[in-house]
Amino acid sequence: MRTRRKRRGNRLFRGLIGLALLALFLLYFTALANIVWKGLGGLLSNVADPEIVFAIRLSLFTSVTATLICLLFALPAAYGLVRFRIPGKKGIQILLNIPIALPPLVSGVALLMLFATTPLGETLARWGLQFVFSVRGIILAQFFIITPYMIRILKAAFEDIDPRLEFVARTLGCTQWQAFYKVALPIAKNGILAALVISWSRAIGEFGCALMVAGATRLVTETLPVALYLNMSIGNLDTAMGAATWLILISIGSLFIFEWAGGRSGPASRANIKKEVAGRL
């Protein structure tokens, strides 16, 4: 009698898990599939739409530029934070993590105020480096948002490397730079690839921060998310769905690359990558 009741309890529990999963799957799948379904039909036709073409090109240009600049800063920063004793390291790390927790809109306001109303922004503008309400502003906003993420992924990649590998390299004649360049960098290759892809796809989807800094001007600062926003607000559903579909495809594509690269790296970066992927979904 009792065993039968227990078995029934187990079945009920498993049933509830299945039900929860099914409900979630249906919600997400239908929501995304609905857009892709509507967008896919117009995908080819809206490649001919100059507005979408402009948005795709601007999005690609700004996100790639922002990602590369980000790599330039994040790579030495992450390596330094992992390998060297740096005064104030803890503080730097906390500061770099704040933008991750902050709504992008707030980051945007912060950047806008810094570059529009302070002597720093004014001086840069006088030198011809205008960030506010310009394409440069989009790149700046994307850079600001993605850098903390990239540093986190890169740090995990370097943490996976035994520092003694670089040390052996140094006894074999490497300077610190050579040990980094010839040993740490090639070993962290997959982690770096993962960092690039995830940061890039974040950059391409960035909206709130860029909206604040660069505004949403049709055919000037119109990235894919901005195109989606502008066209939705005027009821131009076809173009909006087209932009959304492009964003979904890019996201799915980068997730695949990310998983693939992540699966080939060490345990710490794998765990971190899983977290990042979870964060994105």
Add this chain to the structure above:
Amino acid sequence: MIRLDRVSKILGKFHLREISLEIGEHEYFVLLGPTGSGKTVILEMLSGLYPPDTGEIWIAGRNVTEMSPEERKLGLVYQDYMLFPHLKVRGNILFALKLQKTDAAVAEQRLQEVTEMLGIGGLLERHPATLSGGEQQRVALARALINKPSVLLLDEPLSALDPRSKEIFQQELKAIHRDTDCTILHITHDFNEAYLLADRIGVLHKGRLLETGTPQEIFQMPESMLTAEFVGMENIYEGTVFVDDSGAGIQIGQVKIRTVLPRTMRTQIGTAEPVHDSKNSGIISKEPSERRTDKVRVAIRSEDVIISREAFASSARNRLPARVLSLDNYGAFIKLTLDAGLPLKAIITKQAVEELEIAEGQDVWATFKASAVHVFEQEK
């Protein structure tokens, strides 16, 4: 070749205290100590991972204390090999030469030499992850040797190998030392390894260098109790020193045994002159009254205990009646556990056990020389 001059280092809770050590040209020096004794810290300071807090390090006549690792020109082989996973065996071994942009023909020639010496010519196109432990070890050694370092630092090179590979590799290490000009500093926790390979051994414990000496000196006349335990002395007691009409001895419980006191202890006790200088004379100057001093520790090697059925006259000054408690078989040898008023272990051959008809419960005599009784001051 290598000189450490009062080198100290504090790393977290670990404290390396004023290590002074000199290693000669082309010497095979083994630094022996248990885990946490500071062996690896010394190795890593020598190779330049971090500088000492105080003291100086000299290698080949150069003060390298503040030098970076790449300037020190030494080879380092880690216990877990640390092969570069992104390079094939060839790339690993040629790493140093490629860095120096050595002429390709010369590099190939050197590659040939080291791979031949280590018997790894067939592995060149393999990735490190596909190699066995022994193979990785050889590749790591080749990677260090191709640079012709004057000093080779080996971090527990044998501890990860199975017994058979260990034996083979020991021979190879000897051969490498013979065939190259390298001064070798090898660290290990295994006394047998040290005994087989070393020209000289240094014993390290809790950040202090207890003593240095040839393997024979360390094995036969350890200067400290910790070394005695480390080299496997089994009969270890606490006792009190006394000096009476017939010389010095140690009182252990109810049992008195005769010994030769270390010179430092003789002066402390303040025995009257003359003290015989010869280390093994076994005679201390006579003193009319018995004198007691602080507690000491005493060690007797189980191999040094002679077992007989009858008491026999001999020059050995200690003879104790004992009862056999148990016999443990160690192949050709039998280890006896005896009750001689103090617990005593003795190792004798199987043949002797049979000839003397020794069995559990048997009463026998245990005999050992005064000079086989090693006395140590209490560790502070």
